[in-house]
Amino acid sequence: MIMKNDILLPQLMHPRNQIALVMGRIYRRGLTTTSGGNISIMDDNGDIWISPSAVDKGKLQPSDIVCIKKDGTIIGCHKPSSEFPFHKAIYEIRPDIRAIIHAHPPALVSFSIVRATPNTKIITQASRVCGPVGYAEYELPGSEALGAKIAQEFTKGYKAVIMENHGTVVGGCNLADTFERFETLEFCARTLLYGKTIGTPQYLTDKQINAFEAQIPAPLPEMKTVSHPSDEREKRLEICDIVQRACTQGLMISSYGTVSTRWRGNDFLITPTDVPRWDLTVDDIVQIKDNQREPGKFPSRTTYLHQQIYNKHPEINSIILTQSPYLMAYAVTGETFNVRTIPESWIFLQDVSTLDFGLHFKDQDKIAGIIHKHNPAVIIKNSCVLVAGDKLLQTFDYLEVAEFSAKSLVLCASIGTLVPINNEQVEELRHAFVKE
Structure with a gap:
């Protein structure tokens, strides 16, 4: 390697x-x-x-x-x-x-x-x-x-x-x-x-793990030729910067994490599979254009999900899938991640859904249907958190806010019971900050 x-x-x-x-x-x-x-x-x-x-x-x-x-x-x-x-x-x-x-x-x-x-x-x-x-x-x-x-x-x-x-x-x-x-x-x-x-962690069985691996789709076909204009190279640098930042802050680890950003139309750039995230370079990033992948490279195994989200949501221009420890505490227990903790958390994330294990391969339409600009994050059990947004820095900010919120919830469990922002306060936030 x-x-x-x-x-x-x-x-x-x-x-x-x-x-x-x-x-x-x-x-x-x-x-x-x-x-x-x-x-x-x-x-x-x-x-x-x-x-x-x-x-x-x-x-x-x-x-x-x-x-x-x-x-x-x-x-x-x-x-x-x-x-x-x-x-x-x-x-x-x-x-x-x-x-x-x-x-x-x-x-x-x-x-x-x-x-x-x-x-x-x-x-x-x-x-x-x-x-x-x-x-x-x-x-x-x-x-x-x-x-x-x-x-x-x-x-x-x-x-x-x-x-x-x-x-x-x-x-x-x-x-x-x-x-x-x-x-x-x-x-x-x-x-x-x-x-x-x-809560109580829910472990995967060998049968679940094997079934998960079996449903991973084949990679997209290769392009015959590829070009790297200046705007494309700029986006490669942006992805590498965000991945390095995520690794440094403990929001991503070597063995897992995918970042993509829309390039032109529904074409996008995405991180590869089987390249340690700490060590990603601009040359490793994979271009996806006209439903084909850059020759000689293998994009993330979740490429089809990214593609589906970009096709369905023209307002979404970047996606991060990762595993950060406090959010993953909710992923492995199935406990509800209640973001009605502080105003910023709800304004940025609103209500975060928790979806079944393996859904990002077997029912991508469902995830693409749930994700939108006012509900930019979902948790997938025993797997990951997915966050989407406009600019990549904004999407990373959503991830940070989500992880900080999850950390606060985990830490508060030892001192008392969560008292969330009430419905009236939520509606006040919605009226003041959420623009359709």
Whole structure:
């Protein structure tokens, strides 16, 4: 997997640069602390590159990364991470794993201290990206015994393991793959925790997941030729900016998120499938023109839904599908997301419908019929939130408002019962702010 746009290019970027970059990303997202966590990569020579011990994770530089040669020689200006033993143990028993992330992200630590693992069948892509999660019993941090316990779990085929009263360790075929799994697993854990605050999470069965995957439509036919005039390139930049912003703010993760914007008529630009969202570039964006896709590229699997909405609603010029943790708490529980909390929430979103799982593939007409400029958001159970609007920045603002509102509702559940704006106040808002 190639990572672009200042991120991971395994064929071009040195392991030390990859590790420093991803550690910085993890730290900025609040998924590790100044002193906590470690990342390693095994290169083609069998040498292991690993983050150092006792160096600020928020300011880690490529020059700080330590190399432990295959013969045991240590090269670098710092001591290697004290957790090196379990990295080494995993690499020895799992040749398919070439990169490892260990950290103490808050939601996964919550599971580790109650001695439980998150059920990833709460969302389809969490199940696909993470799979089932292993569990390693407690041992002294940095000890050979801990390495043996974790390695034992990895022999069972897991790529993610909860460490009892400690944190988590995740592996993958490269660092891009590993980070995607790490981020998705923490998102899954957060969604479950927030969901349990407001209701009861409803898990998907294998039958539901398989049926969902089976109904994904074939891609649109390819264009024979494609052009990229200046207005089209400008929209590509806008999409990349919004995706990067969403990832940075925790409103989108590597493994899920689609953004599109209308270009000319019903033609539009949309994010691709299977490209990590953190690392999206303008070259990855897919042009959809005259019901055909840009040659050699595969647009989001929800392209037909975007197409249907644009065809039906000329006033809608941009769409975002994503998974943000507080909104997804409502998606996985089916609880009502009541936006009658503060005036701004209702003015922007009005009443948000919750639709059945899988509907964005099997009944796109229904979603296109519900979405319009005065009801710009819907939640799809165990799947996503969809937000639509005029300009892309406006649509992103709607998403932010929705997530902030959902966060307030989740947080208030522990201190009292929601008292919404009443019907009379809603009608006053409608009269003052809603223009048909």
